[in-house]
Amino acid sequence: MLFFFTFVTMVGGNPKHDAYGFRYWNNPGSFAEYLSTGTLGRFEGFLGALWAASFCIVGPEYISMVAAEAKRPRVYIKTAFKTVYWRFGLFFFLGALCVGIVIPHNDPTLVKILSGEGEGAGTAAASPYVIAMKNLGVPVLPHITNALLVTSIFSAGNTYTYCATRTLYSLALEGRAPKVFRKCTRKGVPIYCFLFTMLFPFLSFLQVSNNSATVLTWLLNLITAGGVIDFIVMCITYLMFYRALKAQGFDRRTLPYYGYFQPYSAWIGLVGLVCVVFCYGYSTFLPGKFTLESFFSYYTMVGVSPILYFGWKLLKRTKIVPAAEVDLVWDRPIIDAYEATFVGPPVGFWTEVIQLVGFKRGVVDKRVV
Secondary structure (H helix, E strand, C coil): CHHHHHHHHHCCCCCCCCCCCCHHHHHHHCCCCCCCCHHHHHHHHHHHHHHHHHHHCCCHHHHHHCHHHCCCHHHHHHHHHHHHHHHHHHHHHHHHHHHHHHCCCCCHHHHHHHHCCCCCCCCHHHCHHHHHHHHHCCCCHHHHHHHHHHHHHHHHHHHHHHHHHHHHHHHHHCCCCCHHHHCCCCCCCCHHHHHHHCCHHHHHHHHHCCCCHHHHHHHHHHHHHHHHHHHHHHHHHHHHHHHHHHHCCCCHHHCCCCCCCCCHHHHHHHHHHHHHHHHCCHHHHCCCCCCHHHHHHHHHHHHHHHHHHHHHHHHHCCCCCCHHHCCCCCCHHHHHHHHCCECCCCCCHHHHHHHCCCCCCCCCCCECC
């Protein structure tokens, strides 16, 4: 909807009949200055946007977390991985392109909200799309956008709650979290993990007070750094996995899913992410800008992560498994036995969707138990 809104309005399909096209790319320009002026300032603006985007780019890793609870993991998870990157490319890249088209970076309403002087920070009113709709005098559509943003926020919160709960439960099973988190209800819900996870959403109320907003900024920086480091660990894990496949003569093309352009993609991701995690707090080192508060805000996770890793190695005396000894089979026989119980084809995504509202209830995956 927002992509169509961008295209229709930029060619003149708006109440003001203003075919603005790519006007804002020329005035005030497609790149905003940040901290400095000129070319350096525009590059710093790009880095600032890159860091902000790092907070939002999550999702692909969550697909693997639901594999253990998927009906047909080799079918559904494979399909999900094949589509998620195209969806991410469309939504994030085209979304960023459209935002730069419909609104200038120096829009008065946007600047006031970002500086804290205007109302609407942290709400749908701060959406560049909503601001652009109001500037063009488009009725009704801002309210629809707000409603859709609410569903998006709910969906994201639901996903984060699920993944945080399951992660904590898995850590408890492995002995890396207190045993109390292993407790489950009769239906298999790790209840204490869920309750502990639900304590953290209350931190969002810090945004209500201007004084507490500093604490929220700290949390955002720590979480974002942790997310980037999480992706770094994933790249390293994949490279070790790839090395083990080579050492044991295992053809990865026999797996249900395998990524293209590997291991080069993993190396590119690793180098890029390391650059991001070390450079995102560069503003701290500018002349006259250094403070311990800003330094620890940006780089605490960079120091904590290796301490946790090597501390665990020393405390538990675990070792790095050689490539030739890595278990590449693990629970594969269990998955083989489980998927062998299905004797019919998958019912399909859209069939399962309409089953939620009462249709085609009789169409089910046929299993032999």
